[in-house]
Amino acid sequence: MDENRRIAAVEEIPDDTTFLFTIRNGFDEEEAVLVEADDDIRAWKNYCQHWTDVRLDKGDGASMRDGELVCGKHGALFESDSGVCTYGPCEGAVLDEVDVTVEDGAVYLTDPDYEFVQQGSSIEYDLSSNRSLGFE
């Protein structure tokens, strides 16, 4: 496995929340999250399917309930193993998947569309702009 594509050790992935990391496609950086799902590790892009400017993991782990990721904005639930939204305004939509694989106790990015950048976020968020507030 390519060590440049090593995201994290399996034991670093929390049981009850997500592990944030940054990937790059060309010049575009994006965030994704690792999540434990039935003894497997899956990776999803870090945004809700209802409003794609809303992050599921804001830097300290996404909320989870009974094995589902919870969007904090309007409460959509996404199955951690399939990415399917089971409840909420985007019910039936599916999170965008990023391909990863586990080998020798570590998780590697295997998605050919992306390079691994780093653990956590490298993306700057403008916390002073409440651009979503007008639509609530």
Ligand code: FES
């Ligand atoms: S933005 Fe996630 S449920 Fe509305």
